[in-house]
Amino acid sequence: MSATTTIRHRKSISAKLDSLTPVEIPRSGKRLYKYNELPEWQQDNDKIISGYIRETKSVKGCLKSLLQFHNESINIYTHLVPTVTYLVLLVGLSDMFLVPRFPNSTVMQYLMINFFLLGAVLCLGCSSFFHCLKQHSESHSHIWSKVDYMGIIIMITCSIISMLYYGFHDHYLHFKCFTVLTIVLGTICTVFALHDKFNSKTFRPFRAMFYVTFGLSGIVPIVTGFWKFGAYEAVRRVQLKYVLFEALFYIGGAVIYGFRFPEVLAPGKFDFIGHSHQIFHIMVVLGSICHFRAIIGSYIFMHTGMHQSGFVLVR
């Protein structure tokens, strides 16, 4: 065998090994993988063709991927940054701004703002963890997907209950009844979300519909408020304008998620930036900001009896 033949032979073996490596050896290195190079359990959205982290089999490997730009990066950071922001608000907002502004606030009155912030931190935080750690292995992905679904249910529950409080703060029976109803619905949703089938690919549109339906249960107390207080006051009690924007963002995000728009129209074109899950994440954050604005407005309305626009809480 000549030297040239040996080199050629080596090159051919090396090429064969290279082509096998991505499929056979799990690792978290810099190489990103294509959809058809992934193990079956990782194949979720066939319209996103490239940019995958293949199963890492290590938490460290997953955490290392935070420093790499891949097709989950925007999903992770669109929820991680708001998680930290809401956490800062949760720790300091009530004590630093709201209580000094309205010293006659009851514990419940300002705790309800923190209640929503806690829901937002849990939801967005669980989502960030899920998107970061789901590439560990099938079992980890399975567990974290349930954590992610639970986070969404917690945020919807906290959002509705905080709105109920400011809407019915002086009609405690209504507040209690609707709160119990929301907790019952949240519990039913949890039972569904923990079922193994809920996480399957074919259930994607159903999942989207499922959360929208739970969120829309908030219509019942709003209609009750209209009947009880009249349109003018009901609108101001819950700051309906922001609640409607919130619903629009959540429903719009869920529809985009369910139909996998826009990657379904151009597979492979939105792998890193602009695919449906990223848009869904951004719309969830926008929806949560609307809710936060609504409850702050409700809180001010509760104390001043009139709507004050803007976030300025100091005299």
Ligand SMILES: [Zn+2]
């Ligand atoms: Zn997500």
